[in-house]
Amino acid sequence: MQEPIRQSYEAAKELYAQHGIDVDQVLRELEKLKISVHCWQGDDVRGFLFQDQALTGGISVTGNYPGAARTPNELRSDLEKAFSLIPGKHKVNLHAIYADTEEKPELDELEPRHFQRWVDWARERGLGLDFNPTCFSHEMSKDGLTLSHPDPAVRRFWIDHCKASRRIGAYFGEQLGQTCVTNVWVPDGYKDTPADRMAPRKRLKASLDEVFAEKLDPSHHLDAVESKLFGLGSEAYTVGSHEFYMGYAIQNHKMICLDAGHFHPTEVISNKLSSLALYTSGILLHVSRPMRWDSDHVVVMDDELLDIGRELVRSRLLDTTHIGLDFFDASINRVAAWVIGTRNTIKALLRAMLEPVEALKKAELDGDFTTRLALTEEFKSYPFGAVWDYYCDKSGVPVRENWLAEVKTYEQNVLLKRGSRASIVN
Numbered sequence: 234m235q236e237p238i239r240q241s242y243e244a245a246k247e248l249y250a251q252h253g254i255d256v257d258q259v260l261r262e263l264e265k266l267k268i269s270v271h272c273w274q275g276d277d278v279r280g281f282l283f284q285d286q287a288l289t290g291g292i293s294v295t296g297n298y299p300g301a302a303r304t305p306n307e308l309r310s311d312l313e314k315a316f317s318l319i320p321g322k323h324k325v326n327l328h329a330i331y332a333d334t335e336e337k338p339e340l341d342e343l344e345p346r347h348f349q350r351w352v353d354w355a356r357e358r359g360l361g362l363d364f365n366p367t368c369f370s371h372e373m374s375k376d377g378l379t380l381s382h383p384d385p386a387v388r389r390f391w392i393d394h395c396k397a398s399r400r401i402g403a404y405f406g407e408q409l410g411q412t413c414v415t416n417v418w419v420p421d422g423y424k425d426t427p428a429d430r431m432a433p434r435k436r437l438k439a440s441l442d443e444v445f446a447e448k449l450d451p452s453h454h455l456d457a458v459e460s461k462l463f464g465l466g467s468e469a470y471t472v473g474s475h476e477f478y479m480g481y482a483i484q485n486h487k488m489i490c491l492d493a494g495h496f497h498p499t500e501v502i503s504n505k506l507s508s509l510a511l512y513t514s515g516i517l518l519h520v521s522r523p524m525r526w527d528s529d530h531v532v533v534m535d536d537e538l539l540d541i542g543r544e545l546v547r548s549r550l551l552d553t554t555h556i557g558l559d560f561f562d563a564s565i566n567r568v569a570a571w572v573i574g575t576r577n578t579i580k581a582l583l584r585a586m587l588e589p590v591e592a593l594k595k596a597e598l599d600g601d602f603t604t605r606l607a608l609t610e611e612f613k614s615y616p617f618g619a620v621w622d623y624y625c626d627k628s629g630v631p632v633r634e635n636w637l638a639e640v641k642t643y644e645q646n647v648l649l650k651r652g653s654r655a656s657i658v659n
């Protein structure tokens with residue numbers, strides 16, 4: 234380790250120690266945290282099962298940066314590059330359309346063996362895997378409805394796909410010895426004001442009951458359900474609203490997935506964590522960055538990210554919260570997008586752990602709001618950067634922006650040499 238990094242760390246440690254914060258202990262805790270890195274940033278949510286299928290479901294990727302992964306091997310190579318620049322051991326979050334197989338299974342026919350290469354790869358690298366049924370970008374969801382579709386045959390297809398997905402998730406968990414979270418998100422909704430808001434919700438509820446009927450070992454597998462306020466083409470109404478899934482999850486002992494981009498523009502998920510935690514045994518996060526709408530921008534160190542970190546630390550929710558990322562930006566280097574978003578998420582957690590939580594809580598209890606505000610503000614310029622640099626160096630990943638040169642080299646040597654998808658698809 235370079236001496237200046239160590240010296241700055243030792244100086245920072247002393248400052249934090251004056252407030253009773255044991256920085257070495259904080260880093261031991263930080264090292265245990267896993268971020269579930271979403272595979273779909275690497276190829277603009279295209280997947281490998283249906284090569285010519287347009288992205289649907291009211292989500293959108295914009296940008297034309299070269300180098301999107303075209304095959305499972307390319308995607309794994311890009312993920313490996315990103316993980317080499319991110320401190321800690323993490324998880325990869327897969328969607329069903331990322332099956333790695335020469336077969337052409339339909340979504341309702343998927344089996345664990347279609348993901349065996351992902352499992353072998355993850356095992357070799359000590360990574361965990363999470364999973365998602367892909368209820369979009371498919372002809373059976375073309376009218377924007379899946380599990381709530383009025384046609385029982387359409388519902389059956391998606392129910393069977395979700396059931397298959399849970400079995401795949403359970404296989405991941407069992408094989409890798411790390412609990413897999415399978416998250417169900419469906420895009421179902423209407424562009425304009427519905428005549429009947431109740432019937433689609435009744436159908437969605439009944440479909441979910443079927444999806445979750447099979448009991449799976451919770452030490453291998455946990456279920457989550459993700460709500461949404463609106464999407465492109467479902468501006469007026471989404472069947473799976475927050476209230477719908479909050480009720481469903483609490484009644485059925487499922488986890489609620491809070492996506493930072495799925496609420497009203499001024500509504501934040503950080504403020505929901507402590508409430509939901511009182512009524513659920515775990516929460517899944519999709520850390521994202523909405524800009525005016527559910528735009529899925531790369532996560533930056535903004536107030537909401539810091540507040541998410543604070544809430545997880547101060548309410549002691551780190552053990553029961555599964556932290557996943559969900560953004561997709563095709564206007565910048567995709568490996569860099571992962572590195573920026575994941576490093577920021579870890580850094581925000583570190584910053585939260587380096588705050589004088591007990592002193593702040595005490596000031597609040599005493600009614601001393603002056604001290605609460607003063608300490609909060611002064612800690613914003615405490616030397617967390619020195620601790621972060623030390624942590625990166627100690628973890629064997631580049632310090633500060635040094636990771637960028639490695640991404641640029643990878644771009645030159647690998648990403649820019651990739652042709653179009655069409656050139657390798659049979």
Ligand SMILES: C[C@H](O)[C@H](O)[C@@H](O)C(=O)CO
Nearest residue numbers: 273292365418492519559
């Ligand atoms: C691709 C993801 O599953 C998707 O982004 C979903 O999680 C979502 O957030 C939809 O808006």
Ligand SMILES: [Mn+2]
Nearest residue numbers: 459492519559
């Ligand atoms: Mn999401």
